[in-house]
Amino acid sequence: MIEVLHTLSRLAMVSFLLRLLLHLAIAVSFPPLLLGIIGKVKAFFGGRVGPPVLQPYRDLLRLFRKGFVFSRTTTWVFRAGPVVGLITVALAMVLMPLGSHRAPLAFGGDVLVFAGLLGLGRFFTVAAALDTGSSFEGMGAAREATFSALAEPGLFLGLMVLVRHATGASLDLMLSTEGTARAWEATPGALVMVAVSFFALLLVENSRIPVDDPATHLELTMIHEVMVLDHSGPAFGLIQYGAALKLFVFASLVVNVAFPVTTGNPEADWVLFLGAVVALAMGVGVLESTMARLRLLHVPRLLVASSILSVFGIILGS
Amino acid sequence: MTEPTSVTTWNGGSVRLAEVPPLPIERFLAALEEAVTDGARVCSLFALPQEGGPLCLVAVLAFDDDGELAVFRSEPGVTAWPSLTLTCPQVHLFERELSEAWGLTPEGHPWLKPVRFAPPRRERGEPRPAAGVIDFYRVEGDEVHEVGVGPVHAGIIEPGHFRFQCHGEEVLHLELSLGYQHRGVERALVGGPNPRSLHYAQTLAGDTSVGHALAYCELLESLSACEVPARAQALRAIALELERLANHTGDLGALAGDIGFLPTASFCGRLRGDFLNLTAELCGSRFGRNFVRPGGVAFDLDAKRVSKLLERLERALSETREAVQLLWSAASVQVRFEETGILSQEDAVSLGVVGLAARASGLARDVRKDQPAGLYRFKQLTVPVLSVGDVYARARLRQLELERSGIFVRELLSALPPGPVKATVGPLSVQTLAVSLVEGWRGEICHVACTDAAGRFASYKVVDPSFHNWSALLLAMRGQQISDFPLCNKSFNLSYCGFDL
Numbered sequence: 007m008i009e010v011l012h013t014l015s016r017l018a019m020v021s022f023l024l025r026l027l028l029h030l031a032i033a034v035s036f037p038p039l040l041l042g043i044i045g046k047v048k049a050f051f052g053g054r055v056g057p058p059v060l061q062p063y064r065d066l067l068r069l070f071r072k073g074f075v076f077s078r079t080t081t082w083v084f085r086a087g088p089v090v091g092l093i094t095v096a097l098a099m100v101l102m103p104l105g106s107h108r109a110p111l112a113f114g115g116d117v118l119v120f121a122g123l124l125g126l127g128r129f130f131t132v133a134a135a136l137d138t139g140s141s142f143e144g145m146g147a148a149r150e151a152t153f154s155a156l157a158e159p160g161l162f163l164g165l166m167v168l169v170r171h172a173t174g175a176s177l178d179l180m181l182s183t184e185g186t187a188r189a190w191e192a193t194p195g196a197l198v199m200v201a202v203s204f205f206a207l208l209l210v211e212n213s214r215i216p217v218d219d220p221a222t223h224l225e226l227t228m229i230h231e232v233m234v235l236d237h238s239g240p241a242f243g244l245i246q247y248g249a250a251l252k253l254f255v256f257a258s259l260v261v262n263v264a265f266p267v268t269t270g271n272p273e274a275d276w277v278l279f280l281g282a283v284v285a286l287a288m289g290v291g292v293l294e295s296t297m298a299r300l301r302l303l304h305v306p307r308l309l310v311a312s313s314i315l316s317v318f319g320i321i322l323g324s
Numbered sequence: 325m326t327e328p329t330s331v332t333t334w335n336g337g338s339v340r341l342a343e344v345p346p347l348p349i350e351r352f353l354a355a356l357e358e359a360v361t362d363g364a365r366v367c368s369l370f371a372l373p374q375e376g377g378p379l380c381l382v383a384v385l386a387f388d389d390d391g392e393l394a395v396f397r398s399e400p401g402v403t404a405w406p407s408l409t410l411t412c413p414q415v416h417l418f419e420r421e422l423s424e425a426w427g428l429t430p431e432g433h434p435w436l437k438p439v440r441f442a443p444p445r446r447e448r449g450e451p452r453p454a455a456g457v458i459d460f461y462r463v464e465g466d467e468v469h470e471v472g473v474g475p476v477h478a479g480i481i482e483p484g485h486f487r488f489q490c491h492g493e494e495v496l497h498l499e500l501s502l503g504y505q506h507r508g509v510e511r512a513l514v515g516g517p518n519p520r521s522l523h524y525a526q527t528l529a530g531d532t533s534v535g536h537a538l539a540y541c542e543l544l545e546s547l548s549a550c551e552v553p554a555r556a557q558a559l560r561a562i563a564l565e566l567e568r569l570a571n572h573t574g575d576l577g578a579l580a581g582d583i584g585f586l587p588t589a590s591f592c593g594r595l596r597g598d599f600l601n602l603t604a605e606l607c608g609s610r611f612g613r614n615f616v617r618p619g620g621v622a623f624d625l626d627a628k629r630v631s632k633l634l635e636r637l638e639r640a641l642s643e644t645r646e647a648v649q650l651l652w653s654a655a656s657v658q659v660r661f662e663e664t665g666i667l668s669q670e671d672a673v674s675l676g677v678v679g680l681a682a683r684a685s686g687l688a689r690d691v692r693k694d695q696p697a698g699l700y701r702f703k704q705l706t707v708p709v710l711s712v713g714d715v716y717a718r719a720r721l722r723q724l725e726l727e728r729s730g731i732f733v734r735e736l737l738s739a740l741p742p743g744p745v746k747a748t749v750g751p752l753s754v755q756t757l758a759v760s761l762v763e764g765w766r767g768e769i770c771h772v773a774c775t776d777a778a779g780r781f782a783s784y785k786v787v788d789p790s791f792h793n794w795s796a797l798l799l800a801m802r803g804q805q806i807s808d809f810p811l812c813n814k815s816f817n818l819s820y821c822g823f824d825l
Binding site: 048051052053054141142144145148215216219221222223224225226227294295296297298299300301302303304 | 473478585589
């Protein structure tokens with residue numbers, strides 16, 4: 007999108023920049039709301055009032071006002087973990103189109119960069135966890151590494167279905183409403199498979215039930231949470247915010263595939279898209295409220311099933 | 325005919341110490357071994373200081389089929405003996421305890437470590453050793469790693485240190501170190517009874533206040549030959565069953581919480597409070613503190629409160645039934661519960677496991693049925709038993725017991741016997757040993773007291789069900805996933821302070 011800038015008139019450029027700013031502002035400010043919505047839905051199912059929907063924002067503010075506590079046994083790797091974790095997710099977010107709104111940055115093959123960024127962020131989170139030398143965090147790191155390795159095929163296989171009908175190998179072309187709408191027309195069955203597979207990925211990548219329990223206090227059962235136990239204050243805030251952003255990125259991924267609807271009006275499209283993301287968050291909340299966690303040994307089965315669904319998508323789509 | 329090796333008594337009975345034949349230590353051990361081979365359980369094994377200092381060992385064994393207890397005693401002056409643990413594993417902790425508290429030596433004990441990190445009883449001035457600072461069993465190997473959890477935990481639970489030897493996610497061995505809450509209650513009770521004794525007894529394990537208070541009071545009544553009025557016995561049984569209802573409900577909720585199953589977790593958390601409030605209606609304390617008193621109970625129930633209790637009980641029971649039903653109808657819950665943390669019946673027998681954990685592994689052990697005392701002599705409860713011994717069995721059994729106890733309390737409330745609620749407890753008989761067993765919600769609570777020549781406690785021995793059952797949890801964890809530990813632990817839900825005393 008950026009390479010076309012110089013061909014635009016001055017007025018068009020201002021309006022383009024404004025749209026870009028709005029896009030980024032929404033992508034930056036909206037994610038914590040999703041956590042609040044999930045929490046509210048879970049509270050509703052538990053017969054409680056629950057914390058306000060805006061509580062995650064307050065939690066972040068509170069964390070950013072605190073000081074750091076660093077263990078003497080840790081090195082720079084431990085401090086780099088949260089920073090790299092957030093930066094990589096933020097860059098991945100830039101590559102992701104939001105409904106009919108094109109990605110701020112797109113180029114052929116950025117799919118690989120997208121997966122690579124998520125991988126890099128994860129590598130640093132895992133490395134920071136190992137850096138503490140705690141046996142819990144080592145366990146969590148081992149789990150995270152295993153499960154994410156199994157999750158990646160699902161992502162790529164799903165994108166393979168989409169790329170067949172896209173005009174190029176960028177996330178923007180594959181996932182923006184235009185691209186997915188065309189794919190839905192050609193092979194609806196395959197797209198259903200991909201949407202379900204991506205939803206499973208969302209649950210795994212964001213440590214939601216049935217894979218992980220973000221609300222548990224039991225360190226022996228955690229996957230993601232146990233890796234960040236030693237982080238505190240603003241560093242922990244970065245992690246929490248990064249987690250919200252990641253949830254938003256994956257929710258966009260699912261909504262782009264499952265709900266490629268556009269009205270033609272950009273403002274209405276924002277409402278539509280964010281509404282769909284909120285609905286998805288509520289869906290996650292309902293799922294978390296009505297289902298128990300999987301036994302840790304059974305998580306790979308879920309991941310393999312998600313990959314298999316994508317393979318079916320490829321078969322159906324060919 | 326050979327001369328008897330023991331004296332037979334029953335739950336709530338007492339025997340003159342002089343009547344218990346002192347056996348040479350070899351015969352004492354052989355008699356224990358023989359009895360255990362015949363199916364007896366070791367309820368209690370402790371050292372009794374004699375006049376002038378030498379110690380004799382005293383054992384209380386339960387013959388559940390006959391509803392009888394047998395008291396064995398060794399000759400005084402015991403200092404060492406060939407460890408019985410090798411042939412009779414259920415005494416392993418008792419022997420460790422004897423070694424720690426009295427400096428006695430069970431020779432050849434396979435794992436002679438401190439139990440509570442308490443200073444030896446005879447050297448009162450000694451500083452207390454630091455709890456948990458000791459070598460643990462280690463598995464060596466390239467891919468084996470060690471995980472230590474506690475004594476400070478993430479949840480609001482009691483302190484205890486767990487040391488896992490893991491291969492990946494699989495637990496090869498788990499060892500437990502307790503003693504962080506050792507308060508020396510048994511020692512503090514010696515010289516009693518005094519006004520503080522009841523308080524000591526009912527705070528032995530905070531969630532089993534009624535159970536332990538009942539065991540203590542039944543001991544006093546046995547020692548003073550006090551007949552508790554029928555109405556008091558009914559009220560005591562109601563309090564005991566309400567304690568069971570509250571704790572089982574809370575446990576089912578906590579089990580659901582551990583696997584992230586919100587509906588049951590949230591509802592049972594509240595319903596536990598409802599049952600606790602029923603106990604508060606009875607005596608003003610949600611945990612039943614100070615309700616059970618020597619000779620009876622502290623408060624009577626009038627007809628108005630009975631009908632109020634009945635109505636609230638009914639509502640809480642039906643809501644609990646609904647909340648728990650959600651557990652059994654969710655496939656995702658079943659798959660977590662089933663075949664997790666299996667305690668085999670063989671292990672349960674050899675470790676002398678009691679209570680709910682035993683009944684989930686196919687052993688129909690229940691003091692209320694086997695060794696009834698108080699009201700349970702007249703009213704029999706059906707005791708549900710499941711055979712698999714996994715988390716599912718322990719969870720399901722809790723629900724079945726909820727149903728049974730609910731019906732039982734309802735029956736008792738609707739037909740309370742008339743009369744007074746308290747009798748006077750006279751002076752205690754001298755140089756007598758008394759045993760009382762109570763089926764608390766976890767299992768058998770065993771209190772044994774011996775009085776001296778002045779009718780004061782010369783020794784007071786408490787065995788909480790957790791004392792037997794912690795070892796069962798450790799065995800059940802072998803070969804399990806370490807991520808399933810919280811779930812297994814919760815399915816036993818043992819007491820730390822009840823063990824630490």
